[in-house]
Every structure is written in C-alpha cells, then in structure tokens.
Amino acid sequence: xxxxxxxxxxxGFLILALAGISNAALATTTVNCPNAPSPxxxxxxxxxxxxxxxxxLGMCIAETVNRCCIHDLLFNLANLVVLITFAxxxxxxxxxxxxxxxxxxxxSETELTQVIGxxxxxMVFMSLTAIxxxxxxxxxxxxxxxxxxxxxxxxxxxxxxxxxGGWATVQDHVxxxxxxxxxxxxxxxxxxxxxxxxxxxxxxxxxxxxxxxxSLSIFFTPFAATFGPIQSVLATVFNAVVISAAQLQIQLExxxxxxxxxxxxxxxxxxxxxxxxxxxxxGALISIAxxxxxxxxxxxxxxxxxxxxxxxxxxxxxxxxxxGQITQIAFSVSSANExxxxxxxxxxxxxxxxxxxKFLVIEVTLxxxxxxxxxxxxxxxxxxxxxxxxxxxxxxxxx
Amino acid sequence: MxxxxxVTENTRKNLKxxxxxxxxxxxxxxxxxxxSSCDISxxxxxxxxxxxxxxxxxxxxISAIIASIIFMAGKVLEKPELMSRSKTDLTQIIATVVxxxxxxxxxxxxxxxxxxxxxxxxxTTLFAAARGYFDYQYSLxxxxxxDTANAIMSVSAFSSIYGGGGWGMVTISMSPFSGLATLxxxxxxxxxxxxxxxxxxxxxRVILTVIESVFLTYLLPAGLVLRCFTPTRExxxxxxSLAVGLFLFYPLMFAMSYLITGENAPVGIxxxxxxxxxxxxxxxxxxxxxxxxxxxxxxxxxxxVLAIVNPQVVSSIFGLGKVMLVVFILPAxxxxxxxxxxxxxxxxxxxxxxxxxxxxxx
Numbered sequence: 001x002x003x004x005x006x007x008x009x010x011x012g013f014l015i016l017a018l019a020g021i022s023n024a025a026l027a028t029t030t031v032n033c034p035n036a037p038s039p040x041x042x043x044x045x046x047x048x049x050x051x052x053x054x055x056x057l058g059m060c061i062a063e064t065v066n067r068c069c070i071h072d073l074l075f076n077l078a079n080l081v082v083l084i085t086f087a088x089x090x091x092x093x094x095x096x097x098x099x100x101x102x103x104x105x106x107x108s109e110t111e112l113t114q115v116i117g118x119x120x121x122x123m124v125f126m127s128l129t130a131i132x133x134x135x136x137x138x139x140x141x142x143x144x145x146x147x148x149x150x151x152x153x154x155x156x157x158x159x160x161x162x163x164x165g166g167w168a169t170v171q172d173h174v175x176x177x178x179x180x181x182x183x184x185x186x187x188x189x190x191x192x193x194x195x196x197x198x199x200x201x202x203x204x205x206x207x208x209x210x211x212x213x214x215s216l217s218i219f220f221t222p223f224a225a226t227f228g229p230i231q232s233v234l235a236t237v238f239n240a241v242v243i244s245a246a247q248l249q250i251q252l253e254x255x256x257x258x259x260x261x262x263x264x265x266x267x268x269x270x271x272x273x274x275x276x277x278x279x280x281x282x283g284a285l286i287s288i289a290x291x292x293x294x295x296x297x298x299x300x301x302x303x304x305x306x307x308x309x310x311x312x313x314x315x316x317x318x319x320x321x322x323x324g325q326i327t328q329i330a331f332s333v334s335s336a337n338e339x340x341x342x343x344x345x346x347x348x349x350x351x352x353x354x355x356x357x358k359f360l361v362i363e364v365t366l367x368x369x370x371x372x373x374x375x376x377x378x379x380x381x382x383x384x385x386x387x388x389x390x391x392x393x394x395x396x397x398x399x
Numbered sequence: 400m401x402x403x404x405x406v407t408e409n410t411r412k413n414l415k416x417x418x419x420x421x422x423x424x425x426x427x428x429x430x431x432x433x434x435s436s437c438d439i440s441x442x443x444x445x446x447x448x449x450x451x452x453x454x455x456x457x458x459x460x461i462s463a464i465i466a467s468i469i470f471m472a473g474k475v476l477e478k479p480e481l482m483s484r485s486k487t488d489l490t491q492i493i494a495t496v497v498x499x500x501x502x503x504x505x506x507x508x509x510x511x512x513x514x515x516x517x518x519x520x521x522x523t524t525l526f527a528a529a530r531g532y533f534d535y536q537y538s539l540x541x542x543x544x545x546d547t548a549n550a551i552m553s554v555s556a557f558s559s560i561y562g563g564g565g566w567g568m569v570t571i572s573m574s575p576f577s578g579l580a581t582l583x584x585x586x587x588x589x590x591x592x593x594x595x596x597x598x599x600x601x602x603x604r605v606i607l608t609v610i611e612s613v614f615l616t617y618l619l620p621a622g623l624v625l626r627c628f629t630p631t632r633e634x635x636x637x638x639x640s641l642a643v644g645l646f647l648f649y650p651l652m653f654a655m656s657y658l659i660t661g662e663n664a665p666v667g668i669x670x671x672x673x674x675x676x677x678x679x680x681x682x683x684x685x686x687x688x689x690x691x692x693x694x695x696x697x698x699x700x701x702x703x704v705l706a707i708v709n710p711q712v713v714s715s716i717f718g719l720g721k722v723m724l725v726v727f728i729l730p731a732x733x734x735x736x737x738x739x740x741x742x743x744x745x746x747x748x749x750x751x752x753x754x755x756x757x758x759x760x761x
Contacts, residue, residue, distance in 0.1 A: 183717075187713060187717075190709070190713055190716065191709050191713070194579065194582055194705060194708065194709050194712060195709075196578075197578040197579060197581040197582065198576060198578040198701050198704070198705055199578065199701065200578050201558070201574070201575075201576065201578015201580065201581070202573060202574075202575045202576070202577070202578055202701060204577075205574035205575070205577045205578075206571065206572075206573040207563075207571070207572050207573065208570070208571055209565075209569070209570040209571075209572065210568055210569050210570075211568045211569075211570070212568075231578065231581055234581050235581035235584060238581055238582060239584060239585050239588070242585035242588065242589070242716050243588075245716045245717065246589070246592075246716060246717075246719040248720070249716075249717050249718075249719060249720020249721065249723075250720045250723050250724055250728065251720075252720060253720050253721050253723075253724040253728075254724060257659055257660070257724070260658070260659040260660075261659060264655055264658050264659050265655070265659075268655060272740075277743050277744065277746070277747060278740060280739055280742075281736050281739040281740040281743055284735065284736055284739050285736055288732060288735075288736075388739055389739075
C-alpha cells in the first residue's frame with residue numbers, strides 16, 4: 001500500500017514537474033536569433049511561427065505570431081494527453097482495486113510505468129536540447145574538439161566567415177555552415193564551370209576556312225583537338241558538382257526543418273506513446289526527433305571540425321580562381337600540346353582539381369554520409385529501446 | 400459473513416455491468432449523434448459516400464444470422480462440433496462489434512479534429528491538410544520541371560547558334576555558346592529525377608483519394624464480415640487493420656508533414672520563357688555583329704548569355720533539394736511511422752501486417 005502511494009506521489013510529482021518545466025521554459029528562456037529581429041524562446045528557433053503567451057495547465061490559451069519562435073501548442077497538447085492518460089490509468093487502477101481484478105491492476109501499473117517513462121523521456125530531451133545549445137555548441141565554436149591543436153576556429157578568417165560569433169542555436173550554426181561555406185562554394189563552382197565551359201566551347205568550335213580557288217577550300221579547326229578533351233573532363237566534373245549540389249540542398253533542407261521536426265514530431269511521438277497500441281510508433285517518432293534534432297547537429301559540428309582540419313578556413317576551391325586556373329592550365333596544355341600537363345597541374349598538391357575533388361568527395365559527400373549513417377543508426381537503436389522496430393533501410397539507401 | 404460476501408459479489412457484478420454499459424454508450428454516442436465535418440459522412444443511409452457504417456452493421460448482422468442458423472442446424476442435426484464452431488463465431492462476432500464501435504468512434508473523432516487545435520494556421524480537417532501538402536508537393540515538382548525545362552531549352556538553343564564571317568579568302572566560323580552543351584547532361588539528369596518525383600507525388604495524392612473513398616466503404620465492411628467466420632478470420636483482420644490504419648494515420652502523418660514544411664500554398668509554375676531570351680539575345684548578337692564585327696559580338700554576348708543561363712541552371716540544381724525533401728525524405732519518414740502504426744493496429748486483430756513493402760514500392 002505504502003509502495004503504491006509512493007508511486008502515485010512520484011508520478012504526480014513528475015507530471016507536475018513536466019507541465020511546469022515546459023511552461024517555465026517558455027516563460028523564461030530567451031534566445032536571440034541571428035537572422036530575425038525578435039527574441040526567440042525555447043531553444044530551437046524557427047521563423048514565421050506562433051508563440052504561446054499565456055497557458056493554463058499545459059493548454060495554451062493565448063498565442064501570438066512570432067517571426068522567430070516555435071509554437072508550443074503541440075507540446076501543450078502532449079502534456080495534456082500525458083495528464084489525461086495518467087488520469088485514465090489512475091481511474092483504471094481504482095476500478096481494478098474495487099473489482100479486485102489482478103489483470104486490470106497489472107495493466108494499470110504497467111501503463112503508469114510507461115507514463116513515468118514518457119515524462120522522463122521528455123525531461124531528458126529538454127535537458128539535452130538545452131545542453132546542446134548552451135554547452136555542446138559553444139565548445140565546438142571556440143575550439144577544435146577533434147583536433148585540439150588546430151586554431152582555425154579562433155582565426156580571423158574563420159570569424160570573418162562566421163560573423164555571428166555566439167550562436168543562438170547549434171541548428172543556426174550548422175545551417176550557416178551549410179549555406180555559407182558549402183552552398184556558397186558550390187554555387188561559385190557552378191558559375192565558374194559554366195563560364196569556363198562556354199569559353200572553352202567557343203574557342204574549340206572556332207574554325208577557319210581559306211578559299212584557295214573556286215573549286216578548292218581548306219577548312220580546319222585548330223583548337224578542337226586540345227580543347228575537346230578538356231571539355232569532356234569539364235562535363236564529367238560538372239556532373240559531380242551538380243550531384244553534390246543537389247544532395248547538399250537536401251541536407252540543408254533537412255537542417256532547416258530541424259526546429260519543426262522537434263516541435264511537431266516529438267509531441268506527436270509523446271501523444272502516440274501515451275496509448276498502448278500506438279506506443280512503438282510513438283517511440284519511433286521520439287527517436288527520429290532525437291536523431292535529427294540532437295545527434296544530427298552534433299554530427300555536423302564534428303564534420304565541420306574535420307573539414308576545417310583538412311582545408312583551414314577559406315581553403316575551399318572557388319569558382320573564380322578555378323576558371324582562371326583551368327584556363328591557364330588549358331593554354332599551357334595548348335602550348336605544350338600534351339594532355340598530361342592538364343592533369344599534372346590540376347591534381348598536384350594545392351592544384352585546383354585536387355582541391356575540388358577533396359571538397360566534393362570528402363566534405364560535401366563522404367562526411368555528411370557518415371554523419372547520416374551514424375544518426376540513423378543511433379535513431380534505430382534508440383527506437384528499439386523504446387520498443388519500436390523501424391526499418392530505415394529505404395531512407396539509408398535514399399541518402 | 401456469508402451475507403456480506405453475497406452483497407460484495409452482487410455489487411461487483413452490477414459495477415461490471417454499469418462499466419460495460421457506460422463504455423458502450425460512450426463509444427456509440429458519436430456514431431449516432433455526431434455531425435461530422437469529415438469528407439466521409441457518418442450517416443447510416445445506404446448509397447451515400449459514408450455508407451461504410453451501414454454496410455458494416457449490415458454485414459455483421461447478416462454474419463450473426465448465418466452463425467445463428469449454423470448453430471440451430473447443429474442443434475437440429477445434433478452435431479456438437481458444428482455448434483461449437485458457430486458458438487466461437489458468435490463470440491468473434493461480438494468481438495467484431497466491439498472493434499467496429501471502437502474504430503468507428505476513432506474514425507469519427509479523427510474526422511472531427513480541427514487542424515487549428517493542432518497548431519495549424521488554418522482550421523480544417525486532417526484530410527484537407529494532407530491534400531494541402533500534396534498540392535504543395537505537386538506544385539513544387541511541377542515548378543522544378545518548368546525551371547529545368549526552361550534551362551534545358553535555353554542551353555540547347557544557345558549552344559546550337561552557329562555563325563561566321565569572312566575577309567576576302569578567309570572565313571572564320573564558330574559556335575560561340577557550344578560549350579554550354581556540357582551542362583546539358585547534368586540538366587537532363589535533374590529532369591529524370593524530377594519526372595520520377597512527379598509520378599511519386601501523383602501516386603501519393605491518388606493513395607489519399609483511394610483511402611478516403613474506398614478503404615472504409617469497401618475494405619472495412621468486407622474485413623468485418625470475413626472476420627466473423629473462422630476460415631476467413633485472419634484475412635478479415637488484415638483488411639480491417641489496413642482500412643482503419645491507413646484511414647486514420649495516412650492523412651494524419653502527411654498533415655503533420657504539411658505543418659513541418661510551414662503550410663505553404665502551392666507555388667506558381669513559371670511559363671516557358673526561354674525563347675524570349677534566345678530571340679532577344681539573337682537580335683543583339685546580329686546587331687553587334689553588323690555594327691562592331693564578329694569578335695566583339697562574341698565576347699560581349701558570351702557574358703550576356705551566361706548571365707541568362709547561369710541563374711536558370713543554379714535555380715534548377717538547387718531547387719531539386721527542396722523537391723526531394725518534400726517528395727522523398729518526409730514521405731519516407733511518414734511511411735516508416737505509418738507502417739509501425741498499422742503493424743500495431745493489426746496486432747489487435749491478432750495478425751501482423753507489414754506495409755513497408757508497399758512504402759518501398761511507392
């Protein structure tokens with residue numbers, strides 16, 4: 001009897017703490033978004049959304065549209081559903097006691113344990129989110145965690161690339177990394193390549209015709225032999241750039257959705273987890289939210305660390321220098337009349353083709369791929385802990 | 400002492416009965432009195448789009464009559480095994496009635512959820528929100544198709560321009576924009592991806608329509624009837640879990656995807672603009688050629704053409720990411736959850752249905 005009372009007290013305390021923590025977090029935590037004018041609450045930032053201004057027992061009773069903050073309606077709904085489940089299970093427990101039915105008693109006890117589990121999951125999640133933005137992020141911003149001897153993060157060129165310094169959220173930082181560092185480089189590469197292709201094409205298509213007599217004319221294309229093969233190399237590399245750019249865009253879009261995944265999938269998972277028949281699916285949703293909002297940004301921070309170690313800030317290939325360097329190589333090939341020069345110069349240490357291959361293969365493709373495999377693996381294992389067996393093979397294959 | 404035990408026993412029985420009655424009334428009330436805002440109505444009138452409830456009740460009723468006839472036949476023919484089997488069937492019919500009551504309540508509850516209460520900007524049904532997602536998804540793929548087609552047409556048209564001029568015996572000719580043709584294979588690769596995405600986006604929208612109009616009307620009543628008899632019970636369970644699982648969770652998950660992507664309205668599809676660019680540049684090219692000579696004309700126009708083509712190419716490449724997210728990635732996550740939910744629902748029926756193959760197929 002004493003044990004049961006203790007259990008109920010503990011659960012009641014946990015539920016109250018849960019409702020209190022989420023509402024208190026909404027009321028007190030203020031985070032500044034670098035790209036939006038108004039302050040943002042609740043850690044994860046998202047533009048053009050709603051913010052709860054007044055709440056009662058976990059239900060939002062007044063909300064305003066905010067350009068920066070996330071809406072907390074689903075979170076409140078999740079709190080409410082957990083509270084209702086708790087109440088229903090408590091009623092079932094009382095009925096079980098009244099009827100002296102051991103099956104009902106056992107069921108309600110199991111459900112109570114699950115309610116505690118849900119509350120604990122939410123609290124752990126909230127704590128991790130807070131730690132991610134306040135501790136993990138700043139640790140990575142100020143120094144290289146993987147290569148402590150590197151000082152790139154504190155260098156002026158890095159600070160110039162990342163002008164916000166103290167980031168509101170890790171998501172903002174990662175989004176800036178993908179947009180500014182990677183997308184910017186790829187965009188400049190595409191511009192550089194199309195300019196270069198146009199120039200090379202124009203020169204290689206140039207043909208001369210000399211009318212020797214009325215019945216004889218000499219026709220020749222002097223640059224086609226040299227520039228033709230270069231053009232085919234350019235086409236191959238451009239294909240690689242396009243594929244990298246397309247998959248980088250997917251990564252960027254996923255990162256942009258991070259806040260929304262957190263505020264929508266997590267509460268939905270908590271709601272599903274409240275009911276016995278949908279519990280595994282709820283576990284799957286919670287683990288997906290965990291993987292994409294906690295693990296993925298950390299994986300990108302690690303990725304950025306490794307990439308910075310490889311290049312140093314500002315060491316990525318640029319479309320402008322690329323066009324100039326390849327044109328130079330092309331003309332040297334033309335004068336020396338050997339294709340070998342093109343590859344020797346391009347793939348030499350510091351050569352533009354080598355630099356670009358490293359960027360496209362390692363930073364844009366391989367490192368994010370490893371990050372996603374790691375995140376999906378953790379997500380799958382976490383889902384198994386929550387009682388869900390989710391098949392990520394399609395998603396992994398797609399990535 | 401004896402008296403007390405009898406009183407407690409009676410109280411327990413009465414309490415059980417009261418609980419059962421309360422639960423039954425609770426579950427039945429929305430079916431009888433609720434006016435649904437859902438796309439399918441909850442009326443009992445046969446012949447209407449929402450006649451699934453009528454056919455389900457009728458199917459179970461007919462099954463009960465058949466099971467009773469078999470029981471009576473068993474009694475008349477003095478066949479205990481026939482009686483025993485029909486008794487089991489009758490028990491299962493009662494269980495099926497409970498399943499119908501619970502599921503129809505869930506369906507009507509689901510239909511009556513206003514999306515405004517889930518944090519959506521507009522208050523509508525989950526089906527409408529899911530349709531909103533599919534409209535957005537389809538418009539995004541169509542826009543990407545139009546953008547890529549424009550880029551391909553521009554690049555093809557410019558790269559095919561061929562001109563030349565002569566001084567006395569010497570003639571110089573060239574195809575000044577032929578180098579842009581190297582971009583074509585990449586753009587065609589994007590086009591292939593977009594075509595696939597258009598088909599997938601269309602398939603996802605069709606599935607919603609089918610789920611909405613067919614699953615409850617045909618699959619659920621058929622599943623309920625099949626579940627009433629021993630030889631077809633497993634198949635009935637599978638049909639019920641598919642019908643109810645997909646009806647409940649498919650629109651819910653895609654509505655959530657709509658919320659995640661910011662409830663965007665369908666984007667506008669750009670018209671075909673490439674010929675304007677080509678004609679305009681062609682006129683300038685000829686004009687410059689006449690006034691300033693071929694070399695000046697080529698150099699200045701390569702820059703002009705690149706200024707037209709480059710943004711189109713970049714927009715086409717970078718637009719692919721968003722389309723892939725909306726058509727592949729988010730639906731893949733949705734399908735993972737839907738498959739898990741249907742598996743959970745089917746476990747109630749005693750059968751485990753795996754729809755992940757269907758998801759992979761899509």
